[in-house]
Amino acid sequence: MKIAFTAKGIDWDAQIDPRFGRTDYIVVYDEEADTLTNTDNREVEGIAHGAGPQTAQKLFDLAPDVLITGNGPGGNAAAALQKAKLKIFTGAGGMTVKEAFEAYKKGSLQDFS
Amino acid sequence: MKEIVVISGKGGTGKTSITASFSILGTKDLVAVDCDVDAADMHILLKPDLGESQDFYSGEVASIDQTKCIACDKCAKVCRFNAIDREGVRYSVNTLNCEGCGYCARVCPVGAITNISQKVGVWYMSNTRGGFSMVHAKLGIGADNSGKLVAHVKNQAKALARRQGKKYVLVDGSPGIGCPVVSSLSGANYVVLVTEPTVSGIHDLKRVYELVKNFKIHAGCIVNKADINPEITEQIIVYLRAEGIDLLARLPYEENFTKAMVAGQTIVEFDNGMLKKNLTDTWQRVCRIVDEQQGES
Amino acid sequence: MSDVVIASGKGGTGKTTLSTNLATLLAEEDPVVLVDLDVEEPNSGLFINGTEIAREIKYKMIPRWESDACTLCGLCQQVCNFHSIIKLGKEIMVFPQLCHSCFACSELCPTNCLPMVPMRMGQTTHFKLGNLVFVESRLDIGQEQAVPLIAQTKECVKKKYSSIGFKIYDAPPGTSCPVIEAAKDADFIILVTEPTPFGLNDLRLAVETMRELSKPIGIVINRHGIGNDEVDAYCAVENIPVLARLPNDRRAAQLYSRGERIYTQLPEFKKELEKVALHIRSLSEGGRQ
Known part of the structure; x- marks a missing residue:
């Protein structure tokens, strides 16, 4: 399983970024390999409209099985994410990546998809 | 927070x-x-005291370099927004109509058109x-x-x-x-x-x-x-x-x-x-x- | 002929309040078209109970991906300045709400896999109430671009109602692109404001915008008497005529809240509104000479 998080930093202690389209980083935990990798998404700050699809495209290329974020993705991003066939969980705003992962394991996040 | x-x-x-x-x-x-x-x-x-301020740029509009333009009319032909003004052989951009799609710049054969970021406002961090x-x-x-x-x-x-x-x-x-x-x-x-x-x-x-x-x-x-x-x-x-x-x-x-x-x-x-x-x-x-x-x- | 935009x-x-009351008052004597161009939040219709006479779906052109010949070269995504088309794995995905209909992706596609097709963005409805024709355009929820719908609505009104002399347009608020689209072909602009610090601040911005368009302006002060005299003072300094001062009256607010006409029930309000009507009639006569 590969689990993606929208985050404000790049490690387990980073805060979850509650925004999807304008998240600072996408952090991916690969359970099998036990590795934590990250993708810098800060360039979306320069985009006036359409940040959602841009971020969705990056996520698509990372091909995770699960996405954990704060608020739900907006309409455009949600449409793109549907193509990626991943499970989306929301309500992790304010947690760290580690806390969000634990909450997901416990099943206490909301299923968005 | x-x-x-x-x-x-x-x-x-x-x-x-x-x-x-x-x-x-x-x-x-x-x-x-x-x-x-x-x-x-x-x-x-x-x-607010307008403490710290910074210009804010966003969106683009096309701009035609008169020294390079050869008046081929290609830009005007592709523009869907009526944003290319013609006066004889002088081509210019109507910035109120330009949507900044950049199509004109892509078809210009001599590279006379560039998209420039517009200063749209100023933001402040104040007390x-x-x-x-x-x-x-x-x-x-x-x-x-x-x-x-x-x-x-x-x-x-x-x-x-x-x-x-x-x-x-x-x-x-x-x-x-x-x-x-x-x-x-x-x-x-x-x-x-x-x-x-x-x-x-x-x-x-x-x-x-x-x-x-x-x-x-x-x-x-x-x-x-x-x-x-x-x-x-x-x-x-x-x-x-x-x-x-x-x-x-x-x-x-x-x-x-x-x-x-x-x-x-x-x-x-x-x-x-x-x-x-x-x-x-x-x-x-x-x-x-x-x-x-x-x-x- | 006079095209008056109320902003x-x-x-x-x-x-x-001004556009619906003014249009109905003018329509007591002459044919009038009232057009609601505030397509994001069209509200005039709540105040005009006419009979529907026509309805049109409005479209904008967007690219549609045809996969057969596509080589997934990614040029479409590269040329789109609005991020409205992206390559997702082996698919090309279009985001209609973000598309500005510039045709670049479609016409530059080397294998012609992105033909432009119409997509619904909203609808325009026409109503009739005696001498008054009311046209309302409404953007579908989720659509983000007001400008193309405003442009199409103006075009449609110009063609369909060329014989009607008075056209009143209710513009969207603010000073951004939709307002400019609504106002750029007007003969005269009426700016409505309140005699308050917020009202004055926003009026100043609106005046600067309309001056950029080199349009003649008149001001109507609504809820006159509630605030201070600074709007009057500003208009005097800037040499902008104040066409009318609609009185501040709790009864006006109540009538508005129920979607009712105000001038038929408040004579003080009607007296001021008639000044605006008179001004518009004089413009129209001036135009004919």
Whole structure:
């Protein structure tokens, strides 16, 4: 399983970024390999409209099985994410990546998809 | 740190007067943000000192280098926005019509067209007379508010709130139902909807709440001028109940809203009666609701 | 002939109140078209109970991906400045709400896999109430671009109602692109404001915008008496005529809240509104000479 998080930093202690389209980083935990990798998404700050699809495209290329974020993705991003066939969980705003992962394991996040 | 966003859909419901009052009530605990940059009025009440400022660039328009242009007319042929003006062999860009799609630059055979970023406004990080910080922006003529600008000022405010160890970011949200209001809502912990009991007020409330629902953000509603039409006020309350929106307050039609504004004050500084008490109770209730929520933004 | 656009720097100052009352008053004597161009939040219709006479769906052109010949070269994504078309794995995905219909992706595609097709963005409805024709355009929820719908609505009104002399347009609030689109072909602009610090601040921005378009302006002060005299003072300094001062009256607010006409019940309000009507009639006569 590969689990993606929208985050404000790049490690387990980073805060979850509650925004999807304008998240600072996408952090991916690969359970099998036990590795934590990250993708810098800060360039979306320069985009006036359409940040959602841009971020969705990056996520698509990372091909995770699960996405954990704060608020739900907006309409455009949600449409793109549907193509990626991943499970989306929301309500992790304010947690760290580690806390969000634990909450997901416990099943206490909301299923968005 | 929690983010509270005040929106209204329709103009003239008292959103800015209420947000400014909240900011005075919560002085010690917050950073204020004005995302209503099309009609940015909060500064009139809070009198920020225009401390730090920075130009804001967004959107592009085409620009034709006259020394390179060979008047081949290709740009004018592909433009769907009527934005290429011709005077004999002189080609220029009508910047009011140009959408910045960049098609012309791609077909120009001699590379005479470039897209240039436009300065659309200025944003400020200021200190207010209330002692707290405020992030706000001023847009140029014909410039569009955008998700980018709203996201930008909100990011600045959040970073500032974190540095100052404040509990809340209080946002005067954007009007309408487009990209700016989506960006205003994105990342919010709680939304305060301000409405009035008029046929247009309830109509616009429902339209804007459709957006809030998409984000699954918990919301509350203030019905301003509630006594002007008790029947519609009742309809609004029924709607709020059905949607699970907190009814935060019913405020009366009060000329003190305007009188306070004329005096350059917020309502809670100008009024000493019920209005002040109502708003104070409402602010405290909003704080309690967000304090009890898990997580931050 | 006169095309009058009613605008305001901020929402909620009485733009819709003025346009609906003014149009009905003018229509007591002459044929009038009232057009609601505030396509994001069209509210005039709540105040005009006419009979529907026509309805049109409005479209904008967007690219549609045809996969057969596509080589997934990614040029479409590269040329789109609005991020409205992206390559997702082996698919090309179009985001209609973000598309500005510039045709670049479609016409530059080397294998012609992106033909432009119409997509619904909203609708325009026409109503009739005696002498008054009311046209309302409404953007579908989720659509983000008001400008193309405003442009199409103006075009449609010009063609369909060329014989009607008075055309009143209710513009969107603010000073951004949709307002400019609404106002750029007007003969005369009426800016509605309130005599308050917020009203004055937003009026200033609106005046600067309309001056950029080199349009003649008149001001209507709504809820006159509630605030201070600074709007009057500003208009005097800037040499902008104040056409009328609609009185501040709780009864006006109540009538508005119910979606009712105000001038038929408040004589003080009617007296001021007639000044605006007179001004518009004089413009129209001036235009004919």
